[in-house]
Amino acid sequence: MKKNVLIIGAGGVAQVAAYKAAMHNDVLGDIHIASRTMSKCEALVAGILDKKALKRPGILAAHQLDAMDVEATKALIRRTKSQIVLNAGSSFLNMSVLRACIDTGVAYIDTAIHEDPTKVCETPPWYGNYEWKQREECERKGVTAILGAGFDPGVVNAYAALAANAYFDRIESIDIIDVNAGSHGRYFATNFDPEINFREFTGTVWSWQERQWTANKMFEVKRTDDLPVVGSHTTYLTGHDEVHSLSANLDVPNIRFWMGFGEHYINVFTVLNTLGLLSEKPVVTAEGLEVVPLKVVKAVLPDPMSLAPDYAGKTFIGDLVKGVRDGVETELLVYNVADHEEAFAETNSQAISYTAGVPAIAAAMLIARGEWDCHRMVNVEELPPVPFIDLLGKIGLPTRIRDDKGDRTFDPKEFAERRTPPERIARVSGT
Missing domain, CATH: 3.30.360.10 (Dihydrodipicolinate Reductase; domain 2)
Known part of the structure; x- marks a missing residue:
């Protein structure tokens, strides 16, 4: 069973994820929000507290982080004792955040495929250019990495x-x-x-x-x-x-x-x-x-x-x-x-962000419960779909x-x- 979630990003999807994580902190534990812009993270925390969204009293904290800095991300993971990391920020960050998760042995979730900012529309299959190259290491180290856990993909x-x-x-x-x-x-x-x-x-x-x-x-x-x-x-x-x-x-x-x-x-x-x-x-x-x-x-x-x-x-x-x-x-x-x-x-948030953020938290909850804590890298279709779809219906x-x-x-x-x-x-x- 894994507890404590670090959400990277402070945009629309991260906002939905943070609200939903707070609503289910009895399952997920401590909630941490990190972004390059501290004021955005603090605003998210204030909004959640204003709506009294926390299901039960617990830690809800904001952090400043450049997630391209792998060592800084690893340090924050350890400092917050986070066992599940959700990259709800830019897809340019995927590989840096994934590396930090592999090195610290914590679970990784993202909502979109990695992109190189200098390249557009690479040769298919796109996952083969970046994420799937880390599958063997994830399995060897027993690291759960769930790719594309938004709505589409997800x-x-x-x-x-x-x-x-x-x-x-x-x-x-x-x-x-x-x-x-x-x-x-x-x-x-x-x-x-x-x-x-x-x-x-x-x-x-x-x-x-x-x-x-x-x-x-x-x-x-x-x-x-x-x-x-x-x-x-x-x-x-x-x-x-x-x-x-x-x-x-x-x-x-x-x-x-x-x-x-x-x-x-x-x-x-x-x-x-x-x-x-x-x-x-x-x-x-x-x-x-x-x-x-x-x-x-x-x-x-x-x-x-x-x-x-x-x-x-x-x-x-x-x-x-x-x-x-x-x-x-x-x-x-x-x-x-x-x-x-x-x-x-x-x-x-608007529904576009909502449909991407809610599934990511459902995935985090299934990892926390052990149902999706698969100890390897997978895309969503490789995991049991019924518990995921059923849980989504219950949370929005x-x-x-x-x-x-x-x-x-x-x-x-x-x-x-x-x-x-x-x-x-x-x-x-x-x-």
């Missing part, structure tokens, strides 16, 4: 594992659909770090089709679906983290990720990109100043955390899975709908199921027994 991986393990005999395709049907009222903004957000859409769109990597351009391929609650939406084929692990860990020939964009977003993005303002490469101004265009755009756009008070509407994220069950072609939709205003009322993100029997609330009893033989699932861990 919960959608668990949905895929649920379909593969306990529903289908054979899966032909998994289409992950992410739609934000809410509105923040600003002319233009991104829902999380603009630098990370734009980098997703300026490179090659990689998808897994017919058991091979397929390249497309952003906004080249689209589809329209009639979705529960949010209605009909057009989404675009997009490169995303979970495709790179699911394609290796599940025996599925077609895995794609689709994200919804409004015409206004596409128009503004296209102009910025065409003008070179989304480039991560430095340029020199007429005055001799060296600037990175993408960082300038980030600086002038609204802080994603500032959007929360005015956000209204809902989000939809789910897996549309097609395959064969009992000899019959079958379709299954596993999904969640979250509400921006409800997320703000509970955690002072309920799952629904839609198939030929209708649309219903997820019931763990329905998926209690494994359907697919273990040998049908190719795990990269070799187990």
Whole structure:
């Protein structure tokens, strides 16, 4: 059993994670929040105390930390006696924080794949470029490292594992659909770090089709679906983290990720990109100043955390899975709908951050309880999905199921027994 959580980061996802950790400190123990900007951590602590979110009296502390400094991170882990570390900050930090966790022997969780700030859209599978290179060391040292434990990646991986393990005999395709049907009222903004957000859409769109990597351009391929609650939406084929692990860990020939964009977003993005303002490469101004265009755009756009008070509407994220069950072609939709205003009322955050932060704390709770303390590096689909999905429903993100029997609330009893033989699932861990 592991106790005491160190949350690295003080943005929207970290804020949700900190609030939720406080609400479950009877399971998680002491809660520590660390970031380069001490004032942001202190503001998070003050907000949690103001809402009286702590389930029981306990330590809730703020710390200043440059998480790129591995030795400083290791020292903070030891000083706070943290046994679970959640990187809810920039994905540029993943490998530094992971190294600190491996060296101190504590559990590691992140919510997105590692990125090198000097590179955009590397060769697939992306996890193979960084995180998976540390798998052998994690297993040798017995270190639990759970990769991509947000919603997408994260919960959608668990949905895929649920379909593969306990529903289908054979899966032909998994289409992950992410739609934000809410509105923040600003002319233009991104829902999380603009630098990370734009980098997703300026490179090659990689998808897994017919058991091979397929390249497309952003906004080249689209589809329209009639979705529960949010209605009909057009989404675009997009490169995303979970495709790179699911394609290796599940025996599925077609895995794609689709994200919804409004015409206004596409128009503004296209102009910025065409003008070179989304480039991560430095340029020199007429005055001799060296600037990175993408960082300038980030600086002038609204802080994603500032959007929360005015956000209204809902989000939809789910897996549309097609395959064969009992000899019959079958379709299954596993999904969640979250509400921006409800997320703000509970955690002072919008639903985009809420859907990423809550699953990370669910993963931490399962590690603390021992259910997910696997002593090796894994992606979420390699872990038992039912306890995770069930716990999510209890702490704020309920799952629904839609198939030929209708649309219903997820019931763990329905998926209690494994359907697919273990040998049908190719795990990269070799187990």
